[in-house]
Amino acid sequence: MNWRPGADTGRLRARAELLAQIRRFFLDRDVLEVETPLLCQAGITDPAIEPLRVDRGRSVRAPRYLQTSPEYAMKRLLAAGSGPIFQVARAFRDGEAGSRHNPEFTLLEWYRPGFDHHQLMAETAELVCKCLGTRGQEKYSYRELFRETLDIDPFVASLDALEALARQHLDLGGMSGDRDLWLDLLMSHLIEPQLKTRGLCFVYDYPATQAALARVVESDGVPVGERFELYVDGIELANGYCELTDPTEQRARCERDNARRREHGLPEHPLDEALLAAMAHGLPPCSGVALGVDRLLMLATGATDIREVLAFDWERA
């Protein structure tokens, strides 16, 4: 049994300083720090994210889910009139382990009533530059980025064309899937590596099928999800939305998620009725973003593996 920590004292100190810096940033802007529960009655329906379940315990009457992000609870606070809020929270995602993933990790999540996603991107850039020092910044729509780096239009290219492009560069065996699979593959395997030299790179306005919980609007003749991702030196650091506020649409998306889970033989998860009730009451127009604190610390300290910045990673925990 290896009892020793994976992070050295320098990195433990850097983490403490980073957390202090984050709190100061939001204190200066009158954004309220909140804490919400980790073990909740509802999980997430998103088929690409799997929550860990807790089934036993004297207090556990029905299965509870370790939160994959504090999003739902924070939106309930917003609906109750909290105003701008932030949280530094532990989040858990089953099966996610690698050089940039640990199944238990730290998320910084914040919400800004009245902001659109472009305003929130600007604030995210300010925070990241405060923590890492000023760096170059670029901003592309998802469509522009695909056109520029791969010379393909992700919104109109046929599924066959997307697959052919991926296979031209990658050995994929008998892989098959829908449009989003090929788009995810092109993004993560061919585009991301090209972002390594671009400093802060925001990508915004995703295909509507990848909107997750972002509002969908029409742009340039196609429906886009007002979602953004921030890459820093090619590392995916943050994901934000101009938030969906319509409870009917929210319910429909969750049900669609569960239908896709059924198709793929994944467990279905109950809808968060408390969130839906809060949205029915009224979620103020807002934007929110979740940022990986461990990855920010990796960037700040030049670590190449997430285990170097965690006191005790999953295997040592």
Place this chain on the structure above:
Amino acid sequence: MANYSTNEFRAGLKVMLDGEPCSILENEFVKPGKGQAFNRVKLRNLNTGRVWERTFRSGETLEGADVMDRTMEYLYTDGEFWYFMEPDTFEQYQADAKAVGDAHMWLKEQDRCEVTLYNGSPLSVAPPNFVELEIIETDPGLKGDTASGGSKPATLSTGAVVKVPLFLSQGEVIRVDTRTGEYQGRAGKS
């Protein structure tokens, strides 16, 4: 054989890919926060030695390959096959030229080698990292010339040709690093 899921892929795990036995070298988990998860895997094809990079959807499985590494004693060659013996069971295996590959240059009788078995037959042979072999042919030694730093080719008992310092002569036994083919010193010294 058991099936292994992408999250069980570790360096050294032997699996079948497109009908070929492979050894996993690296397994990188790639997942956009809101997208589908992939595993980018580097494997060595144990038949050809070539490195293969294949991307899988996370959760896909591969069948394990019946591949084992065994330490064996090299016995002899009859020109067509090379014979090895497992020291505990005295069981003998014959390896063909494809399995032995470049290792034949370094095989000395009774040396211990790593033999990789696939479905019970030798697939590849790795010689010891260091071997001691006799020089059977080289230009006459220049006595006392230990400082000039020059070198000359020497043919060893196994047929391998290595560069050696000028002062060495026929009949001497030298130590060679089989990974680089470089002379390390006279045998018995370091």
